[in-house]
Amino acid sequence: MMGVEQSLRALLLDGAQDGTFGPGAKLPTERALVERLAAPRSAIRRALSALERDGIIERQVGRGTFLTDVAIDIAGAPADSSPAEIMQARLLVEPQVAALSASMATQADLEGIGDCLAAGGASDDFASFESWDAKLHRSIAKAAHNGLLLTMYDVLNTARSLPVWGSLKSRTSTPERRRRYHAEHVEIVRALRDRDADGAGQAMRVHLQNVSENLLGRP
Structure with a gap:
């Protein structure tokens, strides 16, 4: 079973791959992610912090959270690399x-x-x-x-x-x-x-x- 961070990564990278999320796309709110991933808000916040650390998302005060170009590049990488x-x-x-x-x-x-x-x-x-x-x-x-x-x-x-x-x-x-x-x-x-x-x-x-x-x- 995937953890919250892995589930969120999969959600965003799958979206980047299938076109649901493009470069600069705004992410759902924390409340929406809580409902979608059935996870506590504290876990969602920790997962978002990890994604920001890795350059996959960018959080802008007063505007929201956005997908970066890094996520798009990653989405095109082989998923089955050992x-x-x-x-x-x-x-x-x-x-x-x-x-x-x-x-x-x-x-x-x-x-x-x-x-x-x-x-x-x-x-x-x-x-x-x-x-x-x-x-x-x-x-x-x-x-x-x-x-x-x-x-x-x-x-x-x-x-x-x-x-x-x-x-x-x-x-x-x-x-x-x-x-x-x-x-x-x-x-x-x-x-x-x-x-x-x-x-x-x-x-x-x-x-x-x-x-x-x-x-x-x-x-």
């Missing part, structure tokens, strides 16, 4: 993105990345760490200041909304592994701050290889 395929793609893309970000990141970018790093290190449970992990990786991708690469990253990042991915991550996550991932994040961010493109790319590659090994039993 965790192994996703990790292979991440290993091809993210180290190169990190290397570019080391050269292109502004001071404001680096401060935002540092905030995500600190919050992830302070997280003491799976859900919180996963949330900040997602924000950290996307903030690094955003710091490359390349819209096409960011769109590619967002398509890859849809893995987090797949039930099989969430189940696999939760089953393999332990406090020790989260501490190890945080230490690897520290190395990536250190290289970014040093403007060390080769170091950032290599640190990201090592990190993703370890994630892949923990998830799939192979780098």
Whole structure:
């Protein structure tokens, strides 16, 4: 059975795929989503926050909540990608993105990345760490200041909304592994701050290889 966040993602991405929701489409109200998904308003709000974090929706005070172009791009991505395929793609893309970000990141970018790093290190449970992990990786991708690469990253990042991915991550996550991932994040961010493109790319590659090994039993 899908959780509220997964159900809402499926609703919006299906709508983007079949044309019900186009770029910039206004979402139903929270009350309408509560009725449609038979979920409490608090759960709907948490789900909306997660979607906003991933760039799928944009909330505008006084106007409402709108679907972004990211959702349209994601809707066109293969829905049956396996965790192994996703990790292979991440290993091809993210180290190169990190290397570019080391050269292109502004001071404001680096401060935002540092905030995500600190919050992830302070997280003491799976859900919180996963949330900040997602924000950290996307903030690094955003710091490359390349819209096409960011769109590619967002398509890859849809893995987090797949039930099989969430189940696999939760089953393999332990406090020790989260501490190890945080230490690897520290190395990536250190290289970014040093403007060390080769170091950032290599640190990201090592990190993703370890994630892949923990998830799939192979780098």
